[in-house]
Amino acid sequence: MERNIESWRIAYARGKAFLSLHDPERALKSFEQALAECPVGRSKELGKILFFLGVTLKKLGLSGCALRSWSAARKLDKHNFSDKFLERFTNRYGMIRQETPELDDWNAFYSIQLGRYLATKRSKKIGTDAENDMIWDLIREGWNELRQSVDLSILSSCERLALFGNYRIVFPFFSVPAAQESYESIPVDFTRQRRISFDDKCLCGSGLPYRLCCGRIPCKDELAGGIF
Ligand SMILES: [Zn+2]
Secondary structure, three states: OHHHHHHHHHHHHHHHHHHHOOOHHHHHHHHHHHHHHOOOOOHHHHHHHHHHHHHHHHHOOOHHHHHHHHHHHHHHOOOOOHHHHHHHHEOOOOOEOOOOHHHHHHHHHHHHHHHHHHHOOOOOOOOOHHHHHHHHHHHHHHHHHHHHHOOHHHOOHHHHHHHHHHOOOOOOOOOOOOOHHHHHOOOEEOOOOEEOOOOOEOOOOOOOEHHHOOOOOOOHHHHHOOOO
16 A cells, blocks of 8 residues: 555656656656546645646647646645636636637537537547548538527627527437437526526535536547547
8 A cells, every 4th residue: 555655656756757848748647647546535636636637638739638637626626726727728618718709609619519419429439530520510510500690799608608509400310319418407506596607606516617617518629538
């Protein structure tokens, strides 16, 4: 047991060393090892590992996974740096901030629709480039149609998300989804008897806004990895 505790500490230190040497690939392996071996009860240390794992994922271009890591880090330890990183890199949808607000809207729409499509697949993954292109085209077509019929600028983030979620694209089905609608369940605060809004504190008690916590929309790189 003693040896085990040693090994996660060493992996954690090694990860930080690789990170400072600009070698995120090897840092990733070290932080993953540290995460797997660190005892579950050590939430502060787990929070630190997850924070650096997030920094590593961001460097590797896996921004969605980085957000996920920082959000988990922040839940484990309210005093680590993850808050600042979440603030800096996220937009009003709790997703990775894009160059323009229009791209933020498109990205949210794309992720919601891609998530719905992947939910119909047993593998939960995109299989080929051709499939990826076909789905992208279908979603893009839907997006153009939606934008022509609705003026997004007069809608709040919440109203936009509801609109994006309600917009139905006819995808080719690979299997009949069992619980397709569960993806769009509406969060309700029963003690206060109202729906949770986007910027409210999350009900799980993390102290994070709902959009950065349990209400997060998974980004493309998370969806592509089959994460739900
Ligand atoms: Zn939560």
